[in-house]
Amino acid sequence: MKIRDIRATTVTVPLHAPLRHANGCHWGRFVRTIVEVEADNGLIGLGEMGGGGESAEAAFRAMKAYLAGHDVARLEEMRFLIANPTASLYNNRTQILAALEFACLDLLGQQWGVPVCDILGGRLRDRIPFASYCFFRYPNPRTGEGEVRTAHQVLANARALKRQFGFATHKMKAGVFPPDYELECYRALAAEFPEDNVRFDPNAVWSTEQAIRFGQAIEGLRNDYLEDPVFGLHGMRRTREKVRVPLATNTVVVNFEQLAANVLHTAVDVILLDTTFWGGIRACVKAAGVCETFQLGVAVHSSGELGIQLATMLHMGAVLPNLSFAADAHYHHLTDDIIEGGLMPYENGAIRVPVGPGLGVRLNREKLGEYAELYKRLGGYAYDQDPARPGWTPTVPNDRWADPKDDRAGTIPY
Numbered sequence: 001m002k003i004r005d006i007r008a009t010t011v012t013v014p015l016h017a018p019l020r021h022a023n024g025c026h027w028g029r030f031v032r033t034i035v036e037v038e039a040d041n042g043l044i045g046l047g048e049m050g051g052g053g054e055s056a057e058a059a060f061r062a063m064k065a066y067l068a069g070h071d072v073a074r075l076e077e078m079r080f081l082i083a084n085p086t087a088s089l090y091n092n093r094t095q096i097l098a099a100l101e102f103a104c105l106d107l108l109g110q111q112w113g114v115p116v117c118d119i120l121g122g123r124l125r126d127r128i129p130f131a132s133y134c135f136f137r138y139p140n141p142r143t144g145e146g147e148v149r150t151a152h153q154v155l156a157n158a159r160a161l162k163r164q165f166g167f168a169t170h171k172m173k174a175g176v177f178p179p180d181y182e183l184e185c186y187r188a189l190a191a192e193f194p195e196d197n198v199r200f201d202p203n204a205v206w207s208t209e210q211a212i213r214f215g216q217a218i219e220g221l222r223n224d225y226l227e228d229p230v231f232g233l234h235g236m237r238r239t240r241e242k243v244r245v246p247l248a249t250n251t252v253v254v255n256f257e258q259l260a261a262n263v264l265h266t267a268v269d270v271i272l273l274d275t276t277f278w279g280g281i282r283a284c285v286k287a288a289g290v291c292e293t294f295q296l297g298v299a300v301h302s303s304g305e306l307g308i309q310l311a312t313m314l315h316m317g318a319v320l321p322n323l324s325f326a327a328d329a330h331y332h333h334l335t336d337d338i339i340e341g342g343l344m345p346y347e348n349g350a351i352r353v354p355v356g357p358g359l360g361v362r363l364n365r366e367k368l369g370e371y372a373e374l375y376k377r378l379g380g381y382a383y384d385q386d387p388a389r390p391g392w393t394p395t396v397p398n399d400r401w402a403d404p405k406d407d408r409a410g411t412i413p414y
């Protein structure tokens with residue numbers, strides 16, 4: 001089976017409300033590039049890529065010259081063909097490779113009549129549990145609903161998510177407001193759900209000393225881990241020396257060089273594997289094998305996803321023996337999806353691993369067209385800008401916090 005064509009379509013799918021994070025904001029929608037790899041037997045494999053609010057269509061179009069006629073099964077060859085590590089100094093294509101790997105695995109699964117997880121070693125579990133992923137949010141610009149800013153709103157939102165989806169793990173995305181204010185919110189969250197696990201992620205915007213102060217203050221809670229309190233392996237290592245809470249990262253261990261450094265001189269306990277950041281599902285499975293060998297924890301990271309990328313996360317989660325934490329997903333913040341059947345359902349906080357051949361998801365062409373039109377109308381957005389805080393440049397470490405008393409939503413184009 002050979003690659004005949006590569007097509008890419010940029011879509012925008014609305015979120016229930018704009019999601020605030022340490023470096024900016026998701027402006028009430030996700031922009032994703034949907035990739036279709038067509039084989040010479042007519043089968044179509046699906047891939048997906050983010051891109052910080054921007055389209056990646058042109059990058060995929062350029063790959064057709066490399067990959068037309070390439071054997072779909074030769075995935076390692078494809079890695080060196082388009083993402084050779086030294087050539088990549090000039091053209092970083094790790095995320096492009098990831099989306100094309102998803103599509104090729106989808107094609108192979110369809111051709112062989114097996115789900116992708118069977119190609120990766122076979123499933124160890126049928127359902128992947130997820131965390132609630134609570135964000136601070138601006139109100140929805142159209143309805144005025146959905147703001148999360150006060151501790152009261154944090155709890156109301158988490159309760160609603162637990163009621164609707166059944167989550168038993170709560171992740172608080174933070175790094176937006178002063179750390180002492182966020183500590184108060186996090187303690188309230190942990191106290192609200194004493195049986196549930198909690199985790200906290202300020203997106204690496206604190207100083208090491210601030211990370212130590214916060215980390216020590218949350219010892220004794222049911223923490224899965226403290227995620228990226230500080231940027232850099234040395235800062236994480238200094239924090240880890242003084243804090244008795246496991247540290248996790250999706251930031252400073254995102255490739256094999258960094259994983260080797262972390263094995264030799266451990267700075268992080270739990271590696272959050274992202275099928276996009278690492279360059280594919282197979283790279284994540286390899287990394288999980290290294291983590292298993294050295295007894296580091298692993299979990300599933302979310303960099304924002306529609307159903308295709310979610311399927312890659314589910315198939316990966318299904319095959320990792322050392323997956324001992326609930327996965328992260330932004331998925332329940334979406335209002336819709338571009339796959340057949342619409343949004344995949346949660347059952348008791350978990351999502352079933354697809355059982356159909358390949359990734360087990362198919363495109364809903366009507367939805368693809370609808371959200372491609374929405375992208376054309378709204379265009380991209382700057383993931384690393386906050387439209388309600390013009391002129392704000394967050395530093396690392398940061399001290400330019402938002403004011404938790406400021407209830408102005410600003411103008412967010414929608």
Ligand SMILES: [Mg+2]
Pocket residue numbers: 201203227228249250
């Ligand atoms: Mg993170």
